[in-house]
Structure formats: structure tokens, C-alpha cells
Amino acid sequence: MKVSLFVTCLGDLFFVNASKATVELLEHLGCEVEFPKAQTCCGQPTFNSGYHEQTREVAKLMIETFDHAEYVVSPSGSCAYMFHAYEDLFEEDDVWREKARKLKEKTYELTQFIVEVLQVTDVGATFEGTATYHSSCHMTRLLGVKEAPFTLLNNVQGLNMIDLPNRSDCCGFGGTFAVKMSSISGEMVEEKAEHIESTDAQYLIGADGGCLLNIGGRLHHNGSEVKVLHIAEVLNNRG
Template identity: 55%
Template sequence: MRVSIFTSCVVDLMFPNVGIAMVEVLERLGCEVDFPEKQICCGQPTFNSGYEKKSKATLINQLEAFENSDYVVGGAGSCVGMLREYPELLKDDEVYYPKAVELAEKTYEFSQFIYRVLGLTDVGACYEGKATYHRSCHMTRLLGEREAPFVLLDNVAGLEMIPLGHIENCCGFGGTFSVKMPEISEQMVTEKMNDVINTGADTLISADMGCLMNIGGKFNRDGNPIKIMHIAEVLNSNVDTSRIQLSSEVAN
């Protein structure tokens, strides 16, 4: 099974370790992984800022970058959600609409791909500690994924998962939202930080580094210790390969 990695700008430029973890996990699970170098931003920042026509060139670039991929797996629910929106954004384009539909149908968020496509619940990871999980807005609102990350984390040996209060609340990042409305964003991330603190967890996990960067930044500014980890990093920790039961499709 061939899988193309879609890193997202934040991972590519600021958290390359997350991209490396994604590759190592997927290869361990039997996938043939590549990285199309033509890929760039998903187009979400410019599109959400109102530059719809100027964003089209970015969308087309992504369609061409992943045209020959069997599957596209991304490390950010928000960016994957944007790729899934391409058919709606290009619905009036006779040339690129079919390509947009094809890309949307083969694109998955990292944990979603492991659980929904590979059919795995245990990837053999081991992580000692107490953690809580921040559920990013785009994972639930655009992708409708409320299960995959929790199932995979529940099967990480040694990891105690503690429920996060007000898990449905946004962290206040929202890409350009935090820039356009910093005062409101600050209040939202403060509430999120306090909810995390109330769990007593030593590690905060999410499937979106944008959220983790925002929440982790608030913790740092306030002098509160917390370890932030993308779910790929957790699933790549101290792996016991004997626990991994590959699906027949991948094993063959």
C-alpha cells in the first residue's frame, strides 16, 4: 500500500519530528511511504482570509502533487479537512472538480488512516505517563472523527489517558482567527490551559500541531510545565512490534 505524506506547513517548517514519526509508524505498519516534493500549503489561510480566486492556484498545485498517490495521509486535521473541501471549492471547474473529488476520497488524517483504513487499534507503542487529549475543531467538524485517536491512545501500553473537561471547546488558535482577534483567542486558550491543568496530566496530546503550538505557547508564557506531543510521536514511542497485527491488505 503506497501512502503519500502531507505534512502541513506547521509540521514542515516547525515540527519536522512529527513528520518523521508519521513516516516511521506507517512504514512499520507495512506501508510504502513517499513525500511528493511538489506539495505546498493546503490553501486554507488565504481562502479563509477571503482570497478565494487567488487560492485556486494553490489548490490546483496540491491536486497535481498528489495525483498519483494511492492514499494521502496528513498530520493535521485542519489541513486534511481543507483537502476534503476541494470538491466544493472547485465544483464549477470541469477540469479540476473530478480531480478534487478523487483527492478528497483518498485523503485521511494520520490516526484516522491507521484506524479506518488499516483497521488497527494497537500499533505496539509504549509511553509511561499521564496524558490528556485535545480534540481539534477540524477533526470533529470537518472530518467527523471522534473515535480514532482515542482508540489508538487507549492501546498505548503504560499510558493513562485522563478525560479533558470541555473537550468540545476550541483552543483559540483557528489559524488566522488568533491573529485577527487576539484578545478573544487569549481568553479561549487560557480556558483550555486551565482545563488541561485540572486533569493533572503531564502530557498534552493532539492530532494538530497548530493547536498544540498555541496551547503549549500559553503554558510556556505562564511558566507552567507541560509536554506537548503529536499523536504520531506517541504512537512511535518504545514500540513492541510483536503486538502489531497487520491487516491482510497491508501484510500482502
């Protein structure tokens, strides 16, 4: 099975190990992975800021970049959802709306792809430690991926998962929200950090770079010893 990796901006700049782990994990599961070099930002920052005309230009580039792909897989639920949102951007353009629909139908978040397409619930990972998991807003509420991460994590040998209090609460990142509403965002991520600390977990696991960057920054600021990991890094660990 051929997979085109949509690595995302944050994956490229801040979560290189998670990006590498994504490739290795997919190859371990029998996929042939390619990386289209023309890919760029998905356009979510401009879209969320109301610049839809500019976002349409980005969307056209990404649609063309992944036109040949059998499947598109991303280690970010938020960015994978943005591909799904392209269809609405072209509601008055039948040609591009159809192209966007085809991209939407073949685009998956990493854990969603593993569980729903590959039909795998145990990737053979081993990871010693106690962890809790942050459920990101876009991935759960918009993309609809809720159980796949837990299905895979619960089958990791040696990993003890602890439920995160109010895990469905937003961490306060929200892309441009963290910039425009920084004081509110700061209070939200502080509350999230307190909930994480209350679990006594060694690790915080997540599937969205933006959330992990935001939460990890606050935990570090607070002097916390909790380590932040992308789920791909855990699932790719062979002990």
C-alpha cells in the same frame, strides 16, 4: 500499500519530530511512504481569509502533486480537511471539481487512516505517563474524526489517559482568527490551558499542529510543566 505524506507547513517548520514519527509509524505498519517534493501550503490561510481565487491556484498545484498517490495521509486533521474542501472551490469547473473529488476520497488524517484503512487499533506503542487529549475543531467537526485517536491511545501500554474538561471547546487558534481576533483567542486558549492544568496530566496530546502550537505557547507562557506532544510521537514510541 503506498502512502504519500502530506506533511503540512507546521509539520515542516515546527513539528519535525512528529513528521518523522509519522513516517516511521506508517512504515512500522507496513506502508511504503513517499514525500512529493512539489507540495506546499494547502491554502487554508487564504481560504479562511476569503481569497478563494488565490486558493484555487494552490489547490490545483496540490491536486496535481498528489494525482498519482494511492493514499494521501497527513498528521493534521485541519489540513487533511482542506483537501476535502477543494471540491467546493471548483463548483463551477467540472474538470477540476472531479479531480478534487478524487483527491478528497483518498486523503486521510493519520489516526483515521490507521483505524479505518489499515484496520489497526493497536500499533504496539509503549509510553509511560499520564496524559490528556485536545480534540481539534476541524478534525472532529468538519473531517468527522472523533474516536480514532482515543482508540489508538487507549491501547498504548503504560499510558494513563485522563479526560479533558470541555475537550470539544476550541483552543482559540483557528488560523487567521488568532491574528484577527487576538484578544478573544487569548481568552480561549487561557481557558483551555486552565482545563489542562486541572487534570494534573504530564502531557497534552493533540493531532493538529496549529492547536498544539497555540496551546503549547500559552502553557509555556504560564510556566506550566505540561509537555505538549503530537499523537504521532506517542504512537511511534516503542519504549
